[in-house]
Amino acid sequence: xxxxxxxxxxxxxxxxxxxxxxxxxxxxxxxxxxxxxxxxxxxxxxxxxxxxxxxxxxxxxxxxxxxxxxxxxxxxxxxxxxxxxxxxxxxxxxxxxxxxxx
Numbered sequence: 075x076x077x078x079x080x081x082x083x084x085x086x087x088x089x090x091x092x093x094x095x096x097x098x099x100x101x102x103x104x105x106x107x108x109x110x111x112x113x114x115x116x117x118x119x120x121x122x123x124x125x126x127x128x129x130x131x132x133x134x135x136x137x138x139x140x141x142x143x144x145x146x147x148x149x150x151x152x153x154x155x156x157x158x159x160x161x162x163x164x165x166x167x168x169x170x171x172x173x174x175x176x
Contacts, residue, residue, distance in 0.1 A: 084127060
């Protein structure tokens with residue numbers, strides 16, 4: 075795969091400030107990758123465990139954590155978001171309160 079889309083996604087991830095979230099689709103849009111939400115998801119799923127990229131700030135379009143509730147990944151993402159004072163109710167973040175828009 076061409077590294078350019080990956081670099082664009084990484085750059086967009088790094089721009090998301092602490093305490094803010096966005097969606098897979100918006101990451102793709104901001105990275106200038108039209109219809110690239112699935113690509114964003116795939117690239118994020120391939121990040122190493124020790125990555126410093128703020129992958130946890132990316133959610134489904136409805137503000138929901140994409141992982142199955144109760145899974146290790148769900149618990150990890152929820153904890154990382156809560157450490158940034160992001161409120162999660164029933165696995166969902168209120169986007170009107172926490173959405174990042176560059």
